[in-house]
Amino acid sequence: MITITVPYLKLHSSFRAIIRKLRFISWISYNICFCKAALILLGLIFSHKLVDIAVVAVLITYLTDYPRNYNVVEAARLVNLQEGISASTVIFLTCIPDAFSGRLNVIFYSTISCILGLVLLFITAFEEAASPLLKRLILIGVVLLAVGKAGMQHFLGPFLADQLRAHEPIKLNISEHRVSARKRVWWLIPFFFSVIASVQLSSWRVISTFTASATGITLFIFWLGIRFFHSTEITGPAAGSSLAVVFRVVKAALSKRHLNNPYSSNQLYRNDQNQVHLFPQAKFFRWLDKAAIIEPSTTLISPEEQEKAGRLCTVAQVRDTKLMLKMVPIWTTFVVFGLIVSTGQTFFPEQGNQLNPKGFITYLLVIQHLSRVFGNFLCNRLLSKWVPEAKKKGAKIVRIWAGMVLSTICCAVAWRVEVHRLIIINNKGLLGNTDEVIPMSIFWLAPQFCLLGLMKGLARDGINKFLADQFPEPMHDCVSAITELVTGFASFVNIVSVYFNKSLFADTLNSSRLDEYYKMLTIVSFINICYFWWISTFYTRGGDTAEADVIPQATGREEEEDFKVIVV
Incomplete structure (x- = not known):
């Protein structure tokens, strides 16, 4: 009995080892790929996370240290100003797609803004006495840093995804899973090194010098590597995501407030769902449905002309506006x-x-x-x-x-x-x-x-x-x-x-x-x-x-x- 079982166990153990090895190889091939565009982006991701951890997250300690001489209230005010400006910049860049031609430009100019802010903090870190000029330079540096952080934080990830998606086109039903897995791997590498680097930085003079230099060098590498990016993926946010659509729908609905609510699906512009009361069916927002009513008696004959004049919106635009207001x-x-x-x-x-x-x-x-x-x-x-x-x-x-x-x-x-x-x-x-x-x-x-x-x-x-x-x-x-x-x-x-x-x-x-x-x-x-x-x-x-x-x-x-x- 023993002579039969031992070989069987050895064979079974070897088979399981082969299965584990195959699974590991499969995981490697699924989660890791070599992409020149992603490799170029690694440096910029590293500098972004380094600035976030070593500078932005502990900015108040820089302001209250000598010789800046900010008291707690002044320092808190400046730090919160930086956070508020950063959030406001995000909404501008994301929901107003016509402001910039694409993610590539947003990343490039945001990084320049970040570098300028770091340079000003670098200058103030070497000042030996507090002065009104010093505080003005810090204020300008903090504002530039906030703008730069907003663009880098919210566009580097999607831009990396664009490059990975275009690097290896595969079947639609699995491509997004693979792209998402590979994004995590590519992002974790520079994040890990940024944590190690931030731990080694001791004084604010060293921090400002190293972060400004690292961001400048990685931006230069990014600029040199533009030709390796997939040009078809260098695009901005979709026009349908614009926050301006909300204002357009409200304006169109107010301009037709004298009309009755729609009673037929044929009255509504591009009504693919054949709805009369547009989703979501909240009574308070029923008046917004009027923005999609095609006006029969107007000098603007075609619905396209009414839409171009800002007096008509599609059913999809009204639906998105009602959802957002809800x-x-x-x-x-x-x-x-x-x-x-x-x-x-x-x-x-x-x-x-x-x-x-x-x-x-x-x-x-x-x-x-x-x-x-x-x-x-x-x-x-x-x-x-x-x-x-x-x-x-x-x-x-x-x-x-x-x-x-x-x-x-x-x-x-x-x-x-x-x-x-x-x-x-x-x-x-x-x-x-x-x-x-x-x-x-x-x-x-x-x-x-x-x-x-x-x-x-x-x-x-x-x-x-x-x-x-x-x-x-x-x-x-x-x-x-x-x-x-x-x-x-x-x-x-x-x-x-x-x-x-x-x-x-x-x-x-x-x-x-x-x-x-x-x-x-x-x-x-x-x-x-x-x-x-x-x-x-x-x-x-x-x-x-x-x-x-x-x-x-x-x-x-x-x-x-x-x-x-x-x-x-």
């Missing part, structure tokens, strides 16, 4: 959510700037990023494998709500950690000392950084996925940019909030009562949770079937959303 209430809940995110990105790094060991803030930023990726990945897998199709819409709402709950927990944790930090400062007599390292581990801040990443992965990325299911493919980039604008607008709200609570803030963070500010945000965030739960009921009453019939879903959407998190 989402306004849920977008309003993200103002408070964005306020929490903005507060974390502003004050969390400043809290860790003087903790022990000093300079380890980059590790916490990596923890935050990994938490966001994990939260988004876990939710996507649970939704795709465990939630029935009929209940997915409600599950996505629950996901966003869970992110809102985590935002409250994040504020509460940050509040109690700051109380502990202030107790140590008072006990050690470090209240007026801004140079000495506080005898408290910087990893006390790890939970709040982790929660900040998780709430982004659940709520911020969750709302983008929820909206992607409500809109047709050409509108996805535009609605994501609107979400970015809403959360970015919260940065301006944060400026106002800090100003009205300026009694809590002194010149330095050690002398301020940041714990009271976090306590206030905890209460505000809890109220926002209740408000979101009430608002969400308006989006779950009708089920999923109506929207699924009108708006087809793209394949591989979960993989695409996973990649968007890695890009951000």
Whole structure:
């Protein structure tokens, strides 16, 4: 019996080893390819992530360090200004396609703007004394950096996808899965090296010198390699995604407000669905249907002439406009959510700037990023494998709500950690000392950084996925940019909030009562949770079937959303 079993086991073990090897080879061929265009983009992706981690994420620590001499309120105002301008630039670049001729130009000019901002920060890093000129140069540098970050962050990923898609055309039903997998691999390589490089950078003089040089060199390589890009893929956003369509539909509907609502499908322009009451059938937006009514008695005879004159819109344009306006209430809940995110990105790094060991803030930023990726990945897998199709819409709402709950927990944790930090400062007599390292581990801040990443992965990325299911493919980039604008607008709200609570803030963070500010945000965030739960009921009453019939879903959407998190 033994003489028969042992050879069988050996054969079976060898067979399994061959299967594992074949699977590994298959994974390599599926996820990895050699593309000259992607190889050229690696340098620019590296410099973008390096600037994001080493400069933008810890900008407040640069402003409050000597000799800049910004107090906490001034530094917070400038950091939030940078975030708000960046979000506003995204909506301009994404939803107004005629502003630039394509993604290539956006990336090129955005990188130049980023370099100019880094050069100004490089100049100010070598100044030995504060002056009005120094603060003006910093302000201009921060604005240029914000514009550059917006273009690079939101167009490098799609441009890389364009190049990979054109590099190896394959069957449509599997190409998007493969492109998405390869994007992740190509993006993770420069991200990994940018994290390593940012850890090695010690002083702001070294940081500004290295980041400005790296971005300039990689842009030069990008310019030299333009001829290797696939020219057919160097295109901008689709015209159908333009935010101007919304204003056009509203204008056309107002110009025909004297008309009665349509009573026949033949009255409506390009009505492929033969609808009378256009989807979504919200009574409040019924008047927008008039924008698609073909006027029979007018000096403009043909419908094409009426459309050219701005008095007629297609049924598809009216539908997209009604869908976008229907989402306004849920977008309003993200103002408070964005306020929490903005507060974390502003004050969390400043809290860790003087903790022990000093300079380890980059590790916490990596923890935050990994938490966001994990939260988004876990939710996507649970939704795709465990939630029935009929209940997915409600599950996505629950996901966003869970992110809102985590935002409250994040504020509460940050509040109690700051109380502990202030107790140590008072006990050690470090209240007026801004140079000495506080005898408290910087990893006390790890939970709040982790929660900040998780709430982004659940709520911020969750709302983008929820909206992607409500809109047709050409509108996805535009609605994501609107979400970015809403959360970015919260940065301006944060400026106002800090100003009205300026009694809590002194010149330095050690002398301020940041714990009271976090306590206030905890209460505000809890109220926002209740408000979101009430608002969400308006989006779950009708089920999923109506929207699924009108708006087809793209394949591989979960993989695409996973990649968007890695890009951000």
